[in-house]
Amino acid sequence: MSAGAGDALLHVVYRVGDLERTRKFLSILGLKVLRERDISEEKYTNVFFGAGPESNAEFVSLELTFNYGVESYDVGTGFSHIGISLDDVATVVEKLRGSGFKVTREPGMQDGTPVTAAVEDPTGYCFELLQMTRHDPVAQIAFRVGDLDRATKFYQALGMKELRRQESEEGNFSSVTMGYGSEADSTVIQLIH
Numbered sequence: 536m537s538a539g540a541g542d543a544l545l546h547v548v549y550r551v552g553d554l555e556r557t558r559k560f561l562s563i564l565g566l567k568v569l570r571e572r573d574i575s576e577e578k579y580t581n582v583f584f585g586a587g588p589e590s591n592a593e594f595v596s597l598e599l600t601f602n603y604g605v606e607s608y609d610v611g612t613g614f615s616h617i618g619i620s621l622d623d624v625a626t627v628v629e630k631l632r633g634s635g636f637k638v639t640r641e642p643g644m645q646d647g648t649p650v651t652a653a654v655e656d657p658t659g660y661c662f663e664l665l666q667m668t669r670h671d672p673v674a675q676i677a678f679r680v681g682d683l684d685r686a687t688k689f690y691q692a693l694g695m696k697e698l699r700r701q702e703s704e705e706g707n708f709s710s711v712t713m714g715y716g717s718e719a720d721s722t723v724i725q726l727i728h
Contacts, residue, residue, distance in 0.1 A: 542694045542715045543592035544722050546583065547617070547676050549660060550608050554580065554601040556657035561597065563630050564619050564662070565672060569596055578603040586672050595673040595722040608658055615727055616653070616661040618675035624650045624666040642666075675712075675723045683728035687711050690724055698723060 551557045558568070566584040573580045580603075583589065585596035597617070621627050625642045631654050632638050639661065640653035650666035665674055680686040687697060695713040702709050714723035 544595050544676075544715065544724070545589065545592060546596040546598045547673075548598040548600060549614075549658075550600045550602065550605070551656070551658045552601075552606040552608060553657040554582065554599065557599060558582070559634060560631070560636055560656045563627060563634060563636075564664075565621065565627075566597065566619075586670075594671045597673065610659045613679050614660065615677035615679055615725070616663045616675075617673070618663045618665050618677065618725075620665045620667045620669040620672045620674045622666070622668055624652050624664045627664060628652050628654065670720065671722060673722050674718075675725050677725035677727060680726050680728050683709055683711060683726060686726045686728075687713065690726070695724065 561584045566586060569583040569585050569589055571580065571582045580601045582599045582601070583596045584599065585594045587594040589596050628638055628642055636657070637655040638652065639655055640651070642650050642652040642664075644650070652664045654662050654664060656662060663675075663677075667674070678686075690713040691697070695715055697711055698714050698718055699712040700709070709728050711726045712718065712723050713726065714721050
C-alpha cells in the first residue's frame with residue numbers, strides 16, 4: 536500500500552486529569568482550541584487543540600479527553616513524548632516554569648540537535664520542545680515499541696514511509712521515524728526500541 540495524496544495523520548487522543556491546567560499548558564505552547572464537545576450523558580469532554588483547521592488535514596490536532604471524576608492516569612511505559620516545534624524554546628520553558636509546570640530537561644543540545652527541552656503536562660505526559668520553524672508545530676508523536684521491525688511494518692501498512700532509522704551512539708536504543716511526508720512538512724511517528 537502506498538500513501539495517497541490524501542493520506543495524513545489527523546489527530547492524537549490522550550486522556551487528561553485536569554482539563555483547565557492542560558488548556559493553559561497547551562496555550563503556552565501556542566496551540567489553540569479548535570473545537571470542544573461535552574457529552575454529559577457519557578460523562579466526558581473532548582477538546583481539540585491545534586495550530587490550524589482540521590478540515591483539510593493540513594494540521595494535526597491533539598484531542599484531549601477529560602472523563603468526569605478522573606483526576607489522574609497512569610501514563611504507562613509505551614508512550615514517549617509529543618514533539619512540539621517552537622521558534623524560541625528557552626522563552627517558552629520560562630513561561631511554563633513561571634506558570635508552575637514541571638521542566639524535566641532544560642533547554643540545550645541533544646544528539647547534535649539544536650535547542651531542545653522536555654516538560655510535563657499536568658497529567659504527566661512528556662512534551663519535547665524542539666527549536667525549529669514548521670508550518671504545523673505538532674512535529675512528532677513518539678512511542679516505545681517491543682519489536683521495531685514489526686511496528687515499522689504496521690505503519691507501512693497504513694501507508695507511511697520509513698524516513699529515518701538510527702542507533703544511539705551508546706547502542707542502548709534504536710529508532711525509526713515514519714511519516715506520510717518529510718519530517719520538515721508533516722507530523723511523524725517515531726518508534727523507539
